Amino acid sequence: MDKFSQVRRILIVILVLNWLVAFSKIIYGIITKCASMTADGVHSFGDGASNVIGLVGIWVAARPRDEDHPYGHKKFETFATLGITVILFIAAFNILKDAFARVFHPIAPDVTVFSFALMVVTVIINFFVMRYEHRKGHQLSSDILVCDSIHTRSDIFASLGVIATLVAVKIGFSFLDTIVASLIAVLIAKSGLEILKRSSDVLCDASVLSDAMIEGVVNKVPGIRSIHNIRTHGRKDDIHVDLHVKIDAEMHIDDAHKLSHKIESELKGRIPGITNVNVHMEPIR
Template sequence: MEVYTNLRKGEKGAWLSIGAYIFLSAIKLSFGFTGSSEALIADGLNNLSDIIASVAVLVGLRISQKPPDENHHYGHLRAETIASLLASFIMAVIGLQVLLNAVRGFFDPTDVAPSPLTAGVAFFSAIVMYGVYRFNLNLSKQIKSAAVKAAAYDNRSDALVSIGAGIGILGAIFGAPILDTITALVVGFIIIKTAWDIFKESVLTLTDAFNEEEGETMSVIVRKVPGVRLLREFKGRNHGNVMFVDLTIAVDPSLNVMESHWITEEIERKIHKVKPNCVILVHIEPDFSTFSDTEEE
């Protein structure tokens, strides 16, 4: 099934994030301690916590690939959304930690100038993480994965953190350590805003919310299918990166089973053109309104 193939592709993004975080946290902590840079050390510790978030995304993608069983008739696709939710919590904690450290910096400024090399490490890390962000963002759009999208936003936040660390280090080197604190505050708010966006999208999916515009688009498609007299009910929900749609339509009561079945197949074919990862269940009811009008006459 295509959805499971996409989930396997999504693992590439998680593994790329894990590899990048391990590499960058190692060099940041090494250069941070030897170069006397608290900002770079904090950034390195930030990347260590990001490894946990990336592993959570990877585990969610793995669980999502499990086939349906007696307790999960629709499969395990929501594990991917739960992984996104967990990633948002980790990002929020990191953002709050960055804000807390920045506030402390206002009351306890440091006079120790870090090594210029630490600024280079910070900016190099930002470039690497931005590249990982672009890769994961494109991958998430290609496979329509919420978990990989959450990982991409996490990568972007880490790139911003590294830029902030680099600017703060330069400020400390040139005699303006307060710039480090101000930048950290801005970066902390950006991380928390990103975490909130991921959290909100994950909760909407887990509570079976459905995009109203998408529902209206598909309703128009259904109404235009030949043989559909009335669309009586439309229900939709997201299960991981798969969309489940339940329809109730009214048709001519004189149609036989084969003719009615053709209408359902036509509905599925037209919706799949715009929403490939969509499972459609069509319930057919007879439309007796024309008969009632005839009897009244």
């Protein structure tokens, strides 16, 4: 099995687990009027949604370039993540709205044995998901899996926070449920913002590499006198580079052409993620 189908299979397993716990927490949180549990469930749902985007991304990005999309299809994944941010912002807003309403009309959540059981099972599942993703991520050198495993670790702390809240509610501090739910809503909104920032950087062509990095490679290529007007854009795994170089006016077009290919192969070989290099040549006398 190739790397992508392995990553895909792992993501599907994690997705099923994520959504299983997510919906259990959302539904049971609503039944028992426990806002922090519902918020934690919404958070897990958002994580599952990002896994779906990861899957779609791998599938779409694998499609070859065509006439309509000569630069390939990778940005479709970036575009799709905007959908996740909308879901996350709406969820965070709703949790905060409910929390605000509870300040004026306090509600005591019912904390049952099943509430604790559900949260403990969540923590156990997340713990194994984290270890599994981390190991597989390094084994397959997959950024998606490694990043997701780090994220899953922070989810474990959120769930432990909910368990602590359930204890507090049980001994009479019902208002803590509202506070913890609001904190989780802020976390949800924050991860929405982070995704939005990352996606808009890619979609709006923020530069991805420093000039010094490009200069460091290109200046070492024999025959290059100087380099200017460096521009980079694109996803971290699909970086496009444009640059101007000055070469000797006496150089033969055959050599100049070879030189431009040399620059391209050096950049692609030394800086991971570069997929496209455009060299513009200028003569100096």
